[in-house]
Amino acid sequence: xxxxxxxxxxxxxxxxxxxxxxxxxxxxxxxxxxxxxxxxxxxxxxxxxxxxxxxxxxxxxxxxxxxxxxxxxxxxxxxxxxxxxxxxxxxxxxxxxxxxxxxxxxxxxxxxxxxxxxxxxxxxxxxxxxxxxxxxxxxxxxxxxxxxxxxxxxxxxxxxxxxxxxxxxxxxxxxxxxxxxxxxxxxxxxxxxxxxxxxxxxxxxxxxxxxxxxxxxxxxxxxxxxxxxxxxxxxxxxxxxxxxxxxxxxxxxxxxxxxxxxxxxxxxxxxxxxxxxxxxxxxxxxxxxxxxxxxxxxxxxxxxxxx
Amino acid sequence: xxxxxxxxxxxxxxxxxxxxxxxxxxxxxxxxxxxxxxxxxxxxxxxxxxxxxxxxxxxxxxxxxxxxxxxxxxxxxxxxxxxxxxxxxxxxxxxxxxxxxxxxxxxxxxxxxxxxxxxxxxxxxxxxxxxxxxxxxxxxxxxxxxxxxxxxxxxxxxxxxxxxxxxxxxxxxxxxxxxxxxxxxxxxxxxxxxxxxxxxxxxxxxxxxxxxxxxxxxxxxxxxxxxxxxxxxxxxxxxxxxxxxxxxxxxxxxxxxxxxxx
Numbered sequence: 001x002x003x004x005x006x007x008x009x010x011x012x013x014x015x016x017x018x019x020x021x022x023x024x025x026x027x028x029x030x031x032x033x034x035x036x037x038x039x040x041x042x043x044x045x046x047x048x049x050x051x052x053x054x055x056x057x058x059x060x061x062x063x064x065x066x067x068x069x070x071x072x073x074x075x076x077x078x079x080x081x082x083x084x085x086x087x088x089x090x091x092x093x094x095x096x097x098x099x100x101x102x103x104x105x106x107x108x109x110x111x112x113x114x115x116x117x118x119x120x121x122x123x124x125x126x127x128x129x130x131x132x133x134x135x136x137x138x139x140x141x142x143x144x145x146x147x148x149x150x151x152x153x154x155x156x157x158x159x160x161x162x163x164x165x166x167x168x169x170x171x172x173x174x175x176x177x178x179x180x181x182x183x184x185x186x187x188x189x190x191x192x193x194x195x196x197x198x199x200x201x202x203x204x205x206x207x208x209x210x211x212x213x214x215x216x217x218x219x220x221x222x223x224x225x226x227x228x229x230x231x232x233x234x235x236x237x238x239x240x241x242x243x244x245x246x247x248x249x250x251x252x253x254x255x256x257x258x259x260x261x262x263x264x265x266x267x268x269x270x271x272x273x274x275x276x277x278x279x280x281x282x283x284x285x286x287x288x289x290x291x292x293x294x295x296x297x298x299x300x301x302x303x304x305x306x307x
Numbered sequence: 308x309x310x311x312x313x314x315x316x317x318x319x320x321x322x323x324x325x326x327x328x329x330x331x332x333x334x335x336x337x338x339x340x341x342x343x344x345x346x347x348x349x350x351x352x353x354x355x356x357x358x359x360x361x362x363x364x365x366x367x368x369x370x371x372x373x374x375x376x377x378x379x380x381x382x383x384x385x386x387x388x389x390x391x392x393x394x395x396x397x398x399x400x401x402x403x404x405x406x407x408x409x410x411x412x413x414x415x416x417x418x419x420x421x422x423x424x425x426x427x428x429x430x431x432x433x434x435x436x437x438x439x440x441x442x443x444x445x446x447x448x449x450x451x452x453x454x455x456x457x458x459x460x461x462x463x464x465x466x467x468x469x470x471x472x473x474x475x476x477x478x479x480x481x482x483x484x485x486x487x488x489x490x491x492x493x494x495x496x497x498x499x500x501x502x503x504x505x506x507x508x509x510x511x512x513x514x515x516x517x518x519x520x521x522x523x524x525x526x527x528x529x530x531x532x533x534x535x536x537x538x539x540x541x542x543x544x545x546x547x548x549x550x551x552x553x554x555x556x557x558x559x560x561x562x563x564x565x566x567x568x569x
Contacts, residue, residue, distance in 0.1 A: 170424045170440070173408075177416045180405045186387040187365065187397065189420025189483055 006142040007264040008257065013148045013217065015256020016155035020210040021233030022240065022248040023162065024203030030179040030243040031199050034099075037106035038086055040230015041113035042079050042204050046211030047221045048121050050075040051128055064131035065150070068212065075208040082113075083204025084197055092193070110227075118223040125222050128215045151213045158209055159249055162202070166245060175199060179243070228280065232259075235287040241300025250298060258282050317376075318343040318518050319364075319487060324373035326359055333359040334542045336373070341487070346509065346519045348533035348550070350526065352562060355539040357522045358400065361491055364520075365397045366390035378486055391420055396485035398476040400492040400522075406465035410456060410475050413464050414447035417482025450478040454508060470501045477508065481517070488512060489520040494528055506532055530554060538562065 021043055028036045050071035057067045090105040132150065136143035166172035177185040178195045186192050214229060215221040232255065240251025263279035290297060319341040326334040334356045341347045349357050362368040364375065366387035375382040383389040396417075405413050422443055424436045451457040454474040459467055467475060473493055480488055490509070494502045502525065509532060513519050523529045529536060530550040537547040540562040546553050553559055 168440075170419065170422055170443070173412060173416055174419055176408060176412075177405050177419075180407060181403060183367065183387065184403050184405070185416065187367075187391055188416050188479070189388050189391045190416070191388050 002141040003264060004261075005140050007260045009139065009142045009144050009148065010264075011257035011260030012253065013151050013256070014260055015253035016152050017210050017213050017217070017229075017252075018233050018236045018256050019249045019252025020155055020158065020206045020213070021229060022236040022252045023159070023245060024207050025234050025237040026240070026242050026245060026248040027175075027199050027203045029237070030245075031175065031182075031196055032091070034091065034102050035106070035234065036086075036091075036200075036203075037103065037230065037234075038090070038109040038113065039203065039207060040226035040228075040233070041110045041117075042082055042086070042207040042226070043211040043214070043229055043233075044221075044223065044226030045082055045113060045117060046075040046079045046204075046208035047215040047225060048117055048126075048211075048223070049078045050208070050212040051126060051215060051221045052121075054129055054131065058129045064133075068131045068150075068216065072209065072212050075212055076205050079204040079208035079211070080201045083200040083207070087197055087200040092196075110230075114223055114226070121221075121223055123223060125220050128219045128221050130219065131216060147216055151217060154209065155213070158206060162206070163245065165202070171195070171198065232280075232283040235283045235290075238297055239286055239290050241297025244297065244299045247297055247299035254298075255283060255286060258286055316343045317341070318345075318378055319520075320376040321360075321364070322373055322375070324360065324363055324375070325371045326356075326363055326368060327371060332542050334363070334370075337539070337542070337544050338373075339537050339544060339547060341518060341520060342534075343486075343518055344513065344516070345534045346513050346521060346532055348529040348536040349520065349522045349539065350524075350529055350536060351539035355562075356542040357539055358491060359542075360539065361397065361489055361520075361522060364390075365395055365489060388420075391483050391485075394484070394486035395489060396480035396483045396487075397489040398473070398480055398491055398493060400495060402469075402472045402476055404464040404472060404476060404479070407463060409461050410451060410464055410467060410471075411444070411447050411460040413475060413479050414450050414482045415443050417450075417479040418443045418446060420483050447478075447482065450481055451475075453481070453511075454478040455504075470497060473497070473505070474508070477512075481512070485517060487518045487520060489522075491522045492524060493521070494523060494525045502528060 021039065024039045024042070025036060028034060028039070053071040053074040054067055057070060086109055090109045091102050094102045094105060132146040134145055136145045166175060174185065174190045174195050175198070177188065178190055178192050182192045215225070233252065236251035236255040237248045238251070239255060240247025240249070259279055259282045262282040263276040266274050266276060266278055317340050321340070322338050324334050324337045325332070337356070337360060349360065351357050359368065363370045366383065366389065377393055377395065380393065382393060405416060408416070422439055424439050448457060448460065451460050454477050456467065456471045456474050456478065459471060464472065464475060477490070477493070494505055497505060506528060509519055509521070521529060521533060533550055535548065536550050536553045538545050538553060538559050545558045545562060546556045548556070
């Protein structure tokens with residue numbers, strides 16, 4: 001039972017991170033119908049930027065949480081600028097091109113970003129300094145540390161903020177209108193290009209938050225860390241119903257739980273043949289199941305043709 | 308009814324608009340002027356180019372040649388959000404609402420142009436932003452009441468009845484504070500009662516100072532409602548006059564009934 005609750009805790013932490021990244025995929029898809037496969041790399045850039053700031057400040061005597069916050073403050077604008085640039089350079093010129101074209105530039109951007117970051121940060125695994133007290137708290141027989149509590153709380157607050165932004169503000173309304181019918185939104189005076197830029201910028205800010213979280217959680221950062229994380233978050237977005245914000249959040253948390261529970265019990269279930277190093281399999285198993293059984297995702301609606 | 312149109316002040320002046328799609332000349336050299344405060348009808352047989360002309364006016368298509376002066380300035384043809392800013396709003400023959408947003412939100416999107424709250428304001432929720440948001444909600448409710456669908460304000464647009472969707476689309480267009488409201492076949496699919504109340508609505512919109520351009524198949528509605536009517540046939544304007552005279556114009560009769568009967 002203890003293991004079960006522990007895996008739930010771990011799954012929630014992991015799921016919060018997936019959810020933040022999945023939101024970036026789903027927001028862009030909702031408005032452009034495009035899978036931004038470079039999004040995982042934005043998370044990686046956020047992580048490495050935060051890492052450099054954190055390392056530079058780690059000898060300064062500032063308390064860990066303050067350093068983490070400063071790392072975040074540095075990573076967010078960097079990622080926002082990156083997201084903005086990616087859209088301008090790689091997607092906007094191909095707005096009316098066949099669907100395959102932006103997909104290919106997305107992969108291109110992804111490779112370029114990985115290589116550039118490798119040149120700057122090296123190809124070795126970089127350790128992320130511990131910023132929070134590692135003393136675990138006991139929670140119903142499971143352990144949870146300060147960092148994990150922070151991750152869940154910050155992710156929750158960020159997502160609540162995003163929902164308010166999208167549902168309750170003028171620009172959020174414009175985003176939803178542009179997602180439903182860009183031509184019509186334009187006729188209402190909405191500058192759709194600006195809304196698209198804004199969407200990329202917001203998604204990238206979430207990616208920066210997730211980047212810091214994931215590298216702090218695993219105490220590691222690496223130039224290629226965005227690839228697998230990006231694929232899993234994409235899976236989470238598809239699981240929830242791509243294009244649907246609440247779906248991305250649900251999909252992220254569910255995927256975190258599935259992966260955590262799966263890797264926790266796989267050894268027992270297979271009599272020790274498969275170990276927890278098979279954890280990555282679960283995400284893709286889920287992806288296949290969703291695509292076969294419910295391609296529109298848990299909360300996705302049947303996509304209707306646009307008038 | 309046949310009051311002589313006094314085009315004292317020109318609101319819209321389209322000159323030599325031409326538009327072709329591949330080999331099909333949808334509009335050839337169409338010129339017309341709409342006076343401020345008029346209800347101006349645009350009729351013609353199917354495929355005559357009415358909707359194409361509409362789409363050029365509202366920025367959805369760019370014209371091959373010609374230009375439009377609107378309210379003393381050149382219209383930015385081909386740039387929808389700028390055309391709306393200049394004061395032209397429209398509805399569609401096949402209703403195009405934001406189906407998954409509430410009726411109220413549809414109208415609120417229409418206020419986008421005339422509101423300013425920035426991202427910063429949205430984050431800080433400062434007093435100016437909150438006041439503006441409250442004002443948007445308030446105006447949206449008033450517009451819904453004006454067209455008579457306020458009772459359905461919080462329902463998703465796609466759950467509204469057909470007639471209500473048409474009215475909602477008009478409310479959304481009015482939310483942009485247009486000088487010219489362009490209605491593309493607003494009575495299509497309406498029954499006699501709905502058409503009668505639509506007619507009242509259009510008249511009150513004009514009474515409130517908005518010029519109306521109307522494309523309509525229902526000739527009776529057009530003739531009863533419009534101050535002046537232009538007739539398009541095969542992409543050309545074949546008549547433009549007060550309804551009474553247009554109805555008696557032999558070219559118009561021929562276009563509608565076919566050469567055999569003329």
